[in-house]
Amino acid sequence: MTEIAPSAHIAPGAVIAPGAQIGAGCRIGPFCHIGPEVVLEDGVELVSHIVVEGATRIGAGARILPFASVGTPPQDTKYKNEPTRCEIGARTLVREGCTIHRASVGGSGVTSVGAGCMLMAQAHVAHDCILGDGVILANNVMLGGHVHVGDGAFIGGGAAVTQTVRIGRLAMVSGLAGVTNDIPPFGYVFGLPARLVGFNKIGLLRRGASRDDIRTLRLAHNFLYKDPGEFAAKVTQAEERWSGDPLVQEVLAFIRDATRRRQLVRPGRMTAPELGGVDEENGEGA
CATH class of the missing domain: 1.20.1180.10 (Udp N-acetylglucosamine O-acyltransferase, C-terminal domain)
Known part of the structure; x- marks a missing residue:
């Protein structure tokens, strides 16, 4: 049964599937599509033209801008629509065109973006990625499957991170870097392939x-x-x-x-x- 809090605002043209749960003060703009297993906690804003599918929970106060998709199936040929999840933390900002896929069956069963993160335009978070709190992905960042990113890490625009890489807390990745190996906490990497050239003193x-x-x-x-x-x-x-x-x-x-x-x-x-x-x-x- 669909549960929509009385204080939620649903724009004309938005589609809320039966079973979705919409918290108090949520704002869902025109042409958004909310799937039947989706939970929006209090104060979530979906600006317009956004798809949220699967068993996806979006934390209180999160904001998602147009043409983003969250919780859609993973780009994994082994995935056969098994029940996996996607979670977005409170107060996280997801900018235009971002894609965040739900998990595959080869990991923990959840793709997770922490609280207070910012994902800039066109960033991609693949299946089974785990992002800590306060992570920033600049424009066009590409995370492969099963990537783990520690709290407060920054990944510069256009950087590509191959699957199963781990990036430590407060690490910094330069724009256009190609990351194929693990980055320790506080490390600063640059180049293609990325090399450790220092540490994130300012952070x-x-x-x-x-x-x-x-x-x-x-x-x-x-x-x-x-x-x-x-x-x-x-x-x-x-x-x-x-x-x-x-x-x-x-x-x-x-x-x-x-x-x-x-x-x-x-x-x-x-x-x-x-x-x-x-x-x-x-x-x-x-």
């Missing part, structure tokens, strides 16, 4: 990291990726050397994670004309 400072935190993280980054020596041995040494530093330990835990399916991104270097908003000496993301 860390904006979220409360101190100058001492930045100095320590820089020391650890240089030790792991620039100093000579076998990488596994340096990871062990870093665990002991910075045992009391939570940011360094977060990076090391990501590196040690046995569930990762991709190798770590390799370190690289940016030449001066390519630097843009990156500090040339320290490779710090702007």
Whole structure:
């Protein structure tokens, strides 16, 4: 049975299938199509010309702009309309033309976008992707299936991320990058294929990291990726050397994670004309 809160506003021309649940204060614009298993929490706004299908839940206060589609079937030839889900967190903004597919049967059964995210125009979130809170995807970002993106990460315009890649918290991906390997927390990557060229100093400072935190993280980054020596041995040494530093330990835990399916991104270097908003000496993301 369809449940539409009395305070919801449904424009003429919108189609609400029997069984959908529409929360208080929702605004559904003209020519939107809402499937029978969809749940819109309070205050969701669908501006116009939007399709929401499947077992999809959209969190309170989320806003979706024209020609986006959410919860449509995955682009996976193995998928035979099995019951999978799609979830969009509260206060997330989905801009024009974005596509967010529900999960396939080869993962956790849910595609999830966290709270307070912004997906800019034409971004694509494939089946079984998991995005944390506060993630920003710039225009035309393409995420393959089963990609995991940590809280607060930023992926620049036109970047492509291949399936099963993991991107750590507050990592930064440059525009047009081609990401084929895992990016540790706070890492900054650039190029095709993407290479680790620094860390996201500005993002860390904006979220409360101190100058001492930045100095320590820089020391650890240089030790792991620039100093000579076998990488596994340096990871062990870093665990002991910075045992009391939570940011360094977060990076090391990501590196040690046995569930990762991709190798770590390799370190690289940016030449001066390519630097843009990156500090040339320290490779710090702007």
